[in-house]
Amino acid sequence: MEKINWRQSEKEIYPLKKAPSITTLPLQNFITLSGQGNPNSPEFARKISALYPIAYAIRMAPKKGIEFPGAFEYTVYPLEGFWSLAEGHRVGPLDKDYLQYQIMIKQPSFVNQQVFKQAVELARDKVAPDLLAQVKFESITEKTVGMILHIGSFDDEPESFAELEAYLTSNGYRRTSKEHKEIYISDFRRVPEERRKTILRVGVEKI
Structure with a gap:
């Protein structure tokens, strides 16, 4: 059987492009x-x-x-x-x-x-x-979420969150909570902070 790689098989769950996205996640x-x-x-x-x-x-x-x-x-x-x-x-x-x-x-x-x-x-x-x-x-179950790929220091995440917020608003969504999820595509223990890739994910709902 072919090896399953989440980077190829689960692109909607782990979007690795800079553009923001909205999706509904499975259990x-x-x-x-x-x-x-x-x-x-x-x-x-x-x-x-x-x-x-x-x-x-x-x-x-x-x-x-x-x-x-x-x-x-x-x-x-x-x-x-x-x-x-x-x-x-x-x-x-x-x-x-x-x-x-x-x-x-x-x-x-x-x-x-x-x-x-x-x-x-x-x-x-x-x-x-x-x-x-x-x-x-x-x-x-995370249900419906908005996501954006952040590249760089964790301290610079507010800029990416602002971009994600603008995208959500323009598509008729809003965040359901200030809590968020981070998915560490790069191992932050080894990768220099300017090159770190982190998916930022928030719960959303229709306005």
Whole structure:
């Protein structure tokens, strides 16, 4: 079977062109981990490092002679994160210590709760016990969303959000919340900030 690559097969979900877009997303499955605090902190990096061993345990299982029902070859999905601010800190200057997040890696269709549990066992020696106990397998519905590809520093995202807002308004939509999702097409731990590619995604509704 041909290897499934999300960059080619899921272009509506992961648009890699600069132009904004609006789409309705299907129910999707993720490995998730939640927290609060500055994304530049060691704790945030530690949580990211807890997701990848589980995701790759599923991807690499056939090389260990483990065959999950319905499994197929695929490219591991990018890191994603929902971002919001803690209650009482949503007005005024941004204090990153009060950022709330749910980071996640999407899973292919054959992954279910049982596959996830097996992957957790396979990754047990690579993930800190306290984080392993917090990782979840969740089905998430984002419904109708607006998206734009942002290139550059995270601190420059307001410019892309403004462009997305203008596009939404001109097409008769508005944001449903100030919360947003970021999809890290580039690995921000390795790629210089001026070259980082991040899909910005917001929930929308018809005006």
